[in-house]
Each structure stands twice: as structure tokens, then as C-alpha cells.
Amino acid sequence: MPKCIIDGREAEFSVGENIVDIAKRIGVSIPVFCYHPGLSVVAQCRMCTVEVEKMGKLQTGCSTPATDGMVIHTNSQKVLDARQSTMEFLLVNHPLDCPICDKSGECDLQDYSFEHGSQYSRYTEERRTYVDLDMGPVIQKNMNRCIHCTRCIRFADEIAKLPEMVAMQRGNATEITTADGRPLETDYAGNYSDICPTGSLTLKDFRFHKRAWFLKKTPTICAGCSRGCSIELQTHDDHVYRIIPRENQAVNQYWMCDEGRFMYHAYQEESRLCVPWFDGQELAWQEALQQLRAKMTGALFLVATDLTHEEVDAVSQLAQFYGAQLLAFGSDTDADYDAILRRTNMAANFHGLKRRGLSWYAGQKAELVIIVRAGRTKLPQLGETPWVGMGVFWEKEKTPSCQGILPGLSYLEKNGTVTNFQGTDQALKQAVAVPGMCRSVPEIVMQWMHGGERG
Amino acid sequence: MLLSKKKGFFTRIYIVEIIQGLAITLKNFFFSRKVTIQYPEERRAYSDRFRGLHYIKATNGVENCTACMLCPTVCPAECIHIEAGEQADKEKYPVRFEIDLLRCCFCGMCEEACPKDAIKLSAIYEMATHSREVLRKDMLLEQRGNK
Ligand code: SF4
Ligand code: SF4
Ligand code: SF4
Ligand code: SF4
Ligand code: FES
Numbered sequence: 334m335p336k337c338i339i340d341g342r343e344a345e346f347s348v349g350e351n352i353v354d355i356a357k358r359i360g361v362s363i364p365v366f367c368y369h370p371g372l373s374v375v376a377q378c379r380m381c382t383v384e385v386e387k388m389g390k391l392q393t394g395c396s397t398p399a400t401d402g403m404v405i406h407t408n409s410q411k412v413l414d415a416r417q418s419t420m421e422f423l424l425v426n427h428p429l430d431c432p433i434c435d436k437s438g439e440c441d442l443q444d445y446s447f448e449h450g451s452q453y454s455r456y457t458e459e460r461r462t463y464v465d466l467d468m469g470p471v472i473q474k475n476m477n478r479c480i481h482c483t484r485c486i487r488f489a490d491e492i493a494k495l496p497e498m499v500a501m502q503r504g505n506a507t508e509i510t511t512a513d514g515r516p517l518e519t520d521y522a523g524n525y526s527d528i529c530p531t532g533s534l535t536l537k538d539f540r541f542h543k544r545a546w547f548l549k550k551t552p553t554i555c556a557g558c559s560r561g562c563s564i565e566l567q568t569h570d571d572h573v574y575r576i577i578p579r580e581n582q583a584v585n586q587y588w589m590c591d592e593g594r595f596m597y598h599a600y601q602e603e604s605r606l607c608v609p610w611f612d613g614q615e616l617a618w619q620e621a622l623q624q625l626r627a628k629m630t631g632a633l634f635l636v637a638t639d640l641t642h643e644e645v646d647a648v649s650q651l652a653q654f655y656g657a658q659l660l661a662f663g664s665d666t667d668a669d670y671d672a673i674l675r676r677t678n679m680a681a682n683f684h685g686l687k688r689r690g691l692s693w694y695a696g697q698k699a700e701l702v703i704i705v706r707a708g709r710t711k712l713p714q715l716g717e718t719p720w721v722g723m724g725v726f727w728e729k730e731k732t733p734s735c736q737g738i739l740p741g742l743s744y745l746e747k748n749g750t751v752t753n754f755q756g757t758d759q760a761l762k763q764a765v766a767v768p769g770m771c772r773s774v775p776e777i778v779m780q781w782m783h784g785g786e787r788g
Numbered sequence: 789m790l791l792s793k794k795k796g797f798f799t800r801i802y803i804v805e806i807i808q809g810l811a812i813t814l815k816n817f818f819f820s821r822k823v824t825i826q827y828p829e830e831r832r833a834y835s836d837r838f839r840g841l842h843y844i845k846a847t848n849g850v851e852n853c854t855a856c857m858l859c860p861t862v863c864p865a866e867c868i869h870i871e872a873g874e875q876a877d878k879e880k881y882p883v884r885f886e887i888d889l890l891r892c893c894f895c896g897m898c899e900e901a902c903p904k905d906a907i908k909l910s911a912i913y914e915m916a917t918h919s920r921e922v923l924r925k926d927m928l929l930e931q932r933g934n935k
Contacts, residue, residue, distance in 0.1 A: 432856030432903050433880045541872040541880055544857040 335401035340408065352394035352405060353381055363407055364416065364445045366423070366530050367482040368395035371587040372491055378423070378482050380445065382415045383407045391415055413449070420450035423480045426461040426505075427531075429454075434478065436532030438545035442480060463508055469516030471591060472525050472534050479533040481507050485525050492588060493519040494673065509533070521673065523594040527577055528587075536575070538595060543574045551764035552579055554751065556639060556681035556709055556744035557593035559667050560674055561753035564589060566597070566745065566764035573597045573745055573765060584753065590675050600708060600743040604728040607769025611737040618770070622781050625721060625737060629655055633699035635713065636691070637706030637724070638663035638680035640774070641749025641761060645682075645689065647775040648705050648723075654782050658699075661691040663710035667754060676754055680710045681744070681761075685752030701736070705774060708743050723777060740771040747773055834911050839896045841912040842887055842923060843932040845905060851929060852906035855882040859898035859907055867891035868898060869922075885925040889915060908933060 334345040337355065344359045353363050354370065366378035376396035383394045386404040391411065399405075406412060424446060431437040463476035481500070486509065489498040497518060501508045511517060517525070526536045548567040555562040555576070563581035567574055576597060578589035599605075609621035616624070634652040636645050638661060652659040665687075667678035694713055701719055704712065708725030719734050724741035731738070746768070749761045767773075798804050825832060845852045855872035867890075873883035898907045910932035 432854050432858070437856070541855070541874065544861070546861065547857075 335399070337399045337401070337403040337405060339405045346399050349398050352383060352385075352392075352397050352399055355399055356394065356405075356407060361407055363394045364441075364449060365395055366441060366445075366480060367484060369484050369487075369528055369587075372484060372487040372528075375483060375487070378480065379419050380416065380423075382412060382419070384409050384412050416445075416449040417451060420446055421455070424450065424454065425456050426477070427480070428460065428462075428477045430478075434475075434532035435535040435540050436478075436529075436545075440532060441530035442478075461505060466510060466514045467516060468511060468534075469518075469522065471522040471537060472517055473537045473540055474510075475533055475535070476508055476510070477533075478531045479509055480531055481509065482530055483509070484528045484530065485509060485534060488524060488528055489519065492524070492673065493521045495519045498525075520590050520592065520671070520675065521588060523591050524578070524588050539575045543569055548574060549764075551762055553744070553762040553764060554681070554753075554759045555589060555593040556707065556751070556761070557590070557596050557679065558670070558676040559678040559680065559683045559754040560584060560676050561681055561751060561757075561759050562589045562593060562674065563759075564593070568764050571765040573601060583755070583757070585674055588674060590673075592675070597745060599727075600725065600745055602727065605740075605768070606726045606728060606731075606738050607740050607771050609737075609739055609770060618772070618777075618780065621737060621739065622777075625739075626781070628701060628736070629657075631700030632657045632703055633697060633701070634659045634703045635662045635694050635705065636660075636686070637704070637710035638665075638678070638683040638686050639707040639709035640682060640686075640705060640724070641707075641747070641751055642682070642685055642689075642758075643749045644705065644707075644724075644774040645686065645691075647778040651778045651782060658697070659691065660694040660697065661686045662694040662704075662713045663706075665693050678754075681707075681753075682751040684754055684756060685750075685758075688752060688756070705741075707741070723774060739777050740769065741777065742767060742771055742773050746771070834913070836911070838911045838913070839894045839899075839909040841889075841910050841915055841932060842892075842898070842928060843908050843910055843930060844885065844925075844928045845908055846929060846931060850878070851881070851925075852904045853882050853885065853902075854878075854880050854904055854906075855885075856880075856903060858901040858903065862897045862901040864895060864897065865891045865893050882925060885928060887923040887928065889923050890920060 336343055336345050339356050339359060339361055342359055344355050346355045353365055353368060356363050363381050365381045367375055368381060374396045376393040381394040382391040384406040385392045431443055437443060465474045465476055468474045486498045486500060490496045495518060497511050499510060499512050501510055523536060525534045547569050549569060551566045553564060553566055555564045562585035563579040565577050565579050576594050578585055578587060580587050608615045609618050611621045611624050632655060634648055634657055636648050649659050663680050664678050667676055667683055670677045702715055703721050703723060705723045712730060717734055719736045721737040723739040725743045726738050744761050745765050746763055747761060748763050750758050751761060752758050855870050857870060860868040860870055867888040869886045870882050871884035872880055875881060896909050899909050912932055
């Protein structure tokens with residue numbers, strides 16, 4: 334393998350890798366604005382300049398591939414001076430309104446300005462300002478903060494495959510905007526806010542609700558479709574405030590879709606059922622299960638495609654206990670929804686249930702149907718057949734034939750394993766406390782089968 | 789370790805010490821200047837840097853605060869609660885701003901952290917109340933000083 338030397342440390346690399354990536358791997362951080370590993374390289378912010386021996390001028394680390402024996406300095410005086418000048422240049426028109434800006438605390442511009450910039454501004458002219466157009470329901474634009482890195486434009490072109498972001502005018506008057514000032518159309522608009530290194534593009538949904546530094550971060554998996562993107566749940570005081578994607582080259586690279594990003598709201602709604610309910614009244618667990626045990630003749634168990642393997646295991650034990658049949662329900666096809674991330678099957682564990690060899694529900698008759706699901710799979714058409722729900726349900730789903738609800742956990746509140754469309758088993762991780770009187774499916778099943786006096 | 793010291797006869801009967809102590813008391817009682825004042829008619833002047841009841845400075849009737857959340861971040865007593873919102877003429881402002889004075893330790897860190905010259909600690913130190921109410925935004929907006 335070829336080797337280069339960065340700040341006196343030897344680093345191996347594969348041919349074609351750029352200096353920024355190699356440096357990052359050996360723990361040397363080079364500040365970047367326009368470079369994003371998931372997008373093409375344009376080298377236009379000049380923040381990543383480094384000194385390379387035997388090359389006359391400073392080189393941009395993001396666009397210079399390393400060569401064997403290259404000697405690179407990332408913090409020589411020349412480099413530090415260049416960074417300070419670049420910072421000053423980028424901040425010439427910047428409003429420096431960090432106290433108001435929602436990016437504050439997780440902003441590259443703020444961090445690098447603190448690290449490499451000057452405390453004082455020499456600029457005395459009037460600053461350039463823009464009037465901001467509405468960009469639709471997802472993104473709030475504030476062009477005064479933009480540093481024209483064009484990450485958003487490249488994201489639209491290369492990832493969202495919808496060239497809706499453009500740069501108008503040029504030079505000092507450059508403005509990043511949507512084509513014809515239309516609202517954003519892509520299903521992946523939330524990513525604009527993630528990749529923007531400044532507070533120019535912020536999420537309307539998250540704006541002003543919580544400062545970034547208060548958030549507790551839990552790495553988990555999105556349960557929105559059979560892709561299972563790697564995500565990070567950001568919570569405070571057991572309330573989810575935001576979801577952002579985590580890097581996972583095999584599944585979602587650096588991105589996630591808007592549906593997955595915002596679907597956590599449904600699970601925090603008032604109308605989610607969080608108290609055991611049987612025959613028209615709210616009951617304690619003990620009593621609800623007592624009543625249910627008396628009714629279990631001719632029962633059929635249906636497990637949804639959004640349950641974890643652990644939950645299906647528990648329910649199949651229960652079905653065996655009663656000698657009842659166990660079937661799966663939910664859409665039984667899956668394909669690419671678009672050529673980006675989304676899949677047509679909107680359940681996290683469809684491929685897991687397929688792998689377990691369960692057969693699908695097709696209108697089989699039963700006296701009582703026990704539906705177990707985690708809130709994502711659509712309820713099956715049961716007609717007049719009485720049913721009892723175990724898992725996540727909402728007030729509006731209580732049909733007249735619904736006999737009882739045993740409230741369970743959603744993907745925000747449980748640990749478990751699901752299988753994505755590639756056949757990879759991935760782990761869900763609990764991020765917030767269990768709401769109300771909800772209980773996990775294995776817990777409910779154990780009490781159902783063995784009794785016990787746990788309230 | 790306990791050391792027992794041998795004490796003299798006069799020390800052991802204490803009489804000399806008692807007389808000396810009484811002499812100091814009497815001297816102060818009759819001959820020194822009084823240090824107490826007739827509060828509340830009389831009040832002591834405090835330094836400008838005294839840290840008392842909070843207020844939020846306003847310019848032209850609008851609070852300086854932009855709900856940046858730096859004061860709740862720095863507050864060691866975690867007694868500042870702010871909810872941010874948006875309105876037409878101000879991108880971000882505090883919809884709700886409460887300080888739980890019962891928990892506040894008057895350290896003044898909030899004043900120091902504020903980038904907007906908004907939160908201030910006034911010279912008011914009389915804060916006894918009959919209720920446990922927190923200091924709400926409307927109460928905070930009362931201008932209580934000239935800091
Ligand atoms: S809006 Fe953000 S991502 Fe787009 S060019 Fe400006 S700074 Fe870069
Ligand atoms: S593509 Fe699927 S798994 Fe990924 S974020 Fe969207 S809904 Fe979630
Ligand atoms: S004075 Fe100290 S304890 Fe009181 S609100 Fe300010 S920061 Fe918190
Ligand atoms: S630090 Fe100042 S501007 Fe920021 S929230 Fe507190 S009072 Fe408002
Ligand atoms: S990151 Fe290299 S020039 Fe912008």
C-alpha cells in the first residue's frame with residue numbers, strides 16, 4: 334500500500350483517496366465546508382488547504398489525491414494564516430446571529446470560526462442581505478447565513494436526483510434558491526438541513542424547540558420501511574425532538590427520507606392508546622388479562638410485519654400455549670419505491686417474517702383475532718370478527734368490533750432485532766421511557782400465560 | 789489525639805475570663821457606634837454589583853432576549869425555563885420565560901452568559917412572598933434597574 338506522511342505521521346491509503354479522508358482516519362482533522370464524503374468534490378470554499386512539500390502553492394485537501402511518499406503539513410504557519418483569511422472572507426457578509434440561529438451548537442461555521450477565525454471583524458461596509466422565499470413545509474431558509482458551499486445544490490442533483498436547488502446571480506450577489514422559487518419537492522428534503530454547514534437551511538419541524546446541546550443521542554434503526562436506515566434519535570426528558578441519519582455505507586450512506594424522519598410524531602400523539610382497555614372500559618393489566626383469558630376459544634393470532642423477532646417469538650409461544658394458529662399480516666410485496674432509499678413495504682421486519690416461513694393471513698375464519706403490531710402495518714380487513722389488539726394503536730382505530738387493547742411499545746421505546754431487505758439483522762435501541770401503562774409484548778405474554786400479580 | 793494540659797488555679801475557676809469578657813461587652817454597649825439600622829425606614833446602600841432580583845432589559849418596549857438558551861445552559865441551579873417562538877418582527881423570542889427564584893442561588897452566571905445584554909440581576913433583595921410563584925416573563929420585563 335502506498336504511504337504518505339501527514340504532520341510527521343505515516344498513513345497508508347488506497348489509490349485515489351484524498352488528503353482530508355486520510356487525515357481523518359489517522360486522527361488529524363482538517364476543516365472543510367464544501368466537501369462532503371457523500372457528494373462530488375468541487376473544492377470551492379478553500380478551507381481545507383494544506384501545505385504539500387515540493388508543491389509551490391497550498392493545495393485543497395478535499396480535491397488532492399495523495400500520492401506515495403507525499404509529505405503534508407496541516408498546521409504550518411502558512412496553512413493557519415490561510416485558514417484565518419478564508420474564515421474572515423466567509424464571514425464578511427455573515428450576520429453572526431448564533432443566538433437566534435438554530436444550527437448553533439452543531440454548526441461547522443461556528444466551530445471553525447471559533448477555532449481558526451479572528452475575534453474581531455474588520456468589515457465596516459453594509460452587509461449583504463436577502464429576502465427569503467418559502468421553501469415548503471420542511472425547510473426554513475435564511476440566505477444571509479449561507480457561505481455558498483453548494484452542498485445543497487449537489488445533494489439535489491446527485492442524491493435526490495431532482496435538480497431543484499440552484500445558484501442565481503454571481504460573485505457577491507450569488508443567491509442559493511430553488512428553481513423558479515418553487516417549494517422543495519423531494520421526499521428527502523430533511524437532508525438539506527443535515528448537510529448545510531451553516532444555519533441557512535434549518536428544519537421547520539425542529540426549529541427553536543430545543544438547543545442541539547441539550548439532546549441525548551441514541552443510535553438506532555428507522556422502522557419506516559424495509560430498508561431500515563441507520564438513524565440517531567435525539568431526545569430530551571423522554572421526548573423525541575429530532576431524528577437524523579447516521580452513516581451506514583451498506584444501507585443508507587448518509588441520508589434518510591422525510592417520512593422516516595418525521596414519523597416519530599405519531600407515537601407521541603395524545604390519541605395513542607397507553608392504558609389497557611377491555612369491553613369499553615380502562616382496566617388494570619391484571620383484570621384486562623383475566624377477562625381475556627376467559628375468552629380465548631377459537632382464537633387466531635396475527636403478527637404484523639413491523640414486529641421485532643423477539644416479539645414474534647413471544648407471540649408464537651402464546652399461540653402454541655393455546656394451540657392456536659399464527660399468521661402474518663401486512664403487505665407481502667417489496668420493491669424499490671424510488672431509486673434512492675425508500676421501499677414500498679412500509680414495515681421494518683417484513684423480510685424477517687418471510688425468513689421465518691410464516692404464512693400470510695388470507696381471510697381465515699376465527700371467533701377471536703389477536704392482532705399484534707407496532708403501529709406501522711395497516712390493520713387487516715376483519716369484517717365483523719371481534720379482535721383484540723396488542724401493541725401500538727390509536728383511538729381512531731378502535732372499531733366497533735374491537736374488544737380490547739393491550740398497549741405495547743413502538744420503535745422509540747423498545748430494544749429488538751429486525752431484518753432489512755438485504756437480509757441484515759439490525760438492532761433497535763430504546764431511546765425514551767415507556768409511555769403510560771404500556772408494556773413490551775414479551776412482558777404481556779409472560780403475564781398472560783403465567784398470571785402473576787403485577788398490577 | 790487528646791492532649792491534657794495542666795491549667796493553673798485561676799484558669800480553672802474561670803472568674804478572670806468572665807470578668808474580662810463582661811468588660812468587652814460593656815465597653816461595646818456603652819462606647820461604640822451602633823451597627824444596626826432601622827430597617828425598613830432606613831436602608832443600606834449596596835454596591836452596583838449586588839446580585840438580586842432578576843429582570844430582562846428591554847429596548848423600546850421589546851425585550852432584548854432572543855431565547856438563545858445560554859442562560860438555562862449555564863445556570864447551575866437549572867431554574868430558568870424558556871420556550872422559544874417566532875413572530876413577524878422578531879425571528880426568535882421567548883414565548884415563556886420563567887425563573888424559579890426558590891431554586892436560584894443568585895450566582896449571576898446567567899447575566900454573564902447573556903450575549904444580548906438581556907437578563908440582569910437588580911439591586912432588589914426583598915423577595916419574600918406568600919406564594920411559591922415563579923418569576924414569569926411579564927414580571928421579569930419590569931425594568932428594575934439601570935444596569
Ligand atoms: S444553503 Fe447551506 S448547503 Fe446550501 S450553499 Fe448555502 S451554506 Fe451551503
Ligand atoms: S427509507 Fe425507509 S428506513 Fe430509510 S428513513 Fe425512509 S422510511 Fe426509514
Ligand atoms: S443567578 Fe445563577 S442560579 Fe440564578 S438564575 Fe441566574 S444562573 Fe441561575
Ligand atoms: S442568555 Fe440572554 S438572550 Fe439568551 S435566553 Fe438568556 S436572557 Fe435571553
Ligand atoms: S472543503 Fe476543500 S475546498 Fe471546500
